[in-house]
Amino acid sequence: MSLYLSVEEPNKLGDDERIVVDYKFFAFNYKKWNYVIFTEKGKKLREFSKATTKLGLPKFLSLKNFNDPENEYCKDDHCIFGAEVMVSKSKRKMETLTIVKDPPQNTKTCDIQQFSTLSKHPQYSKAFKVGEREWKLKVFRQRNGAQQGKWLSVYLQAQGLRPRIKMYVEAKLRVLNKKDTNNYKEETVSGWLSDKNCNCGRSKFMLWEDLAKADGGFVNKKELAFVVKILVISNVERSDESVLMT
Template sequence: MAPEPVMEVKIPPRVDLAEITRSTRDLPPAHYTFKIENFSLLANAKIDNVESGDFQAGSYKWRLRLYPNGNKKNNGDGHISLYLAFSNSNALPFGWEVNVNFRLFVYNQIQDNYLTIQYAKGRVRRFHGMKTELGFDQLIPLTVFNDESKGYLIDDRCIFGAEIFVIKPTGKGECLTLVKQPVIDTYTWKIQHFSALDQESYKSQVFSFGGHKWALLVYPKGNSTEKGKSLSIYLVMEDFETLPCGRTTYAEYMLRVRDQLFGKHIEKKASFHFSNSIKDWGHLNFMSLDDVNALPKGFLVNDTLAVEVQIQVTTVVKEFS
């Protein structure tokens, strides 16, 4: 008996890939511009994505979320991934939904025009409680984006943008710069009369880096569960109240206690998104109090402890209009 014919099944392409169009235009984005300097530092940092601050569009607040090496969880490997996100700071009733038609942009600095990416045929997308982020996993291939001759990344700078067609243009934006290791990048705090300290915690003088004010916070006898066991050290963002609602400042830094005799310093890395709700971050159990107080080890000399912080990378955001 002859075999039965095999029915061919055609698998439709992914909707989000099949219904995307790309074009170029001279006009800049009407609603928001997101400029990034020192892009290579962002691409090599320990974060897989970075967000803009909140911006207003009509009666709603939005953000842009960028994956410099692609959103690998959503088929974005090898591409720049860019999304429009509905901000958590929106106060909306249960069952809310917002329908928008939006475009995202990449500026071509050689051609002086914008690569425009949008859903085809003016497709309207719906934001709601279970879907607060929409955009493009494969905005532009990294091989194209990183090729300076193509014009999208020039002198390590690039510009993205957004238009949301439920509002009038705002023209508001921000410039995100990653600052890495300036000439003077280490702050040293020499804590004298260390063995006589009787307060729970002590804070250093304020110092400036990357457009913000910082300080070191030390718990000589340990903090929380490490009391009586460890030295606790934190980096504090002193001007956290100046951050707009919803915005964070990212920093990568090294905390260090200097060995003043033999140069065998104790150091630990840390990284954090500082905000107006969480202003300090570091190590609860930086090193044991036994090691601190062991005079032959060289950490405590003439009853003085030398604590340092080396801020290696931080973001600097400047608003413009």
């Protein structure tokens, strides 16, 4: 017994058009009350085209097995056959992830202008560029937890991330002290960023009381200055790749 799939109206297919499919055939076994699966050995994906409009199994089931009453493929002159067909695109999107250590021009100085220790809202630096992406620093007084309000929270924020793209980053964030250059605060942060979560940082970057001291040197003429050094960054490249027939 042979069983085939065929394309309806093959004349509507373009000369170079391909329909890539993964298919399975079924025969119902009344004795076991389930479907027996038949697939083409060694081949997963096949393609229909204007030149190939029929695919299947020329030796789907031997008449001996089909007529064997022990198998019960036929009952009361009825038999049930079926097919599962999954259509795939002839091309698929490929993503290549590259990890870059110490990208060019990876150290930037930025500041939060008009920084206010009284603000209850996040404050941001101007955007700066490292690699092919723009970044900002986001700072605010810690709002959650048992030590609420005791810490300055600092986060590195990626700008313009596309949906469904994740990016890894590792960076050093240093807040500068204009009065005492040896009294800086520094943390290394890292994480996978996406369009839904574009921040990585520390909720307890430095004690708020150290920052808020009038003569502490961290806030100078309403500016809070940072040095950001991007240590590691990932790049994602997208391309189209033809599906290979196996």
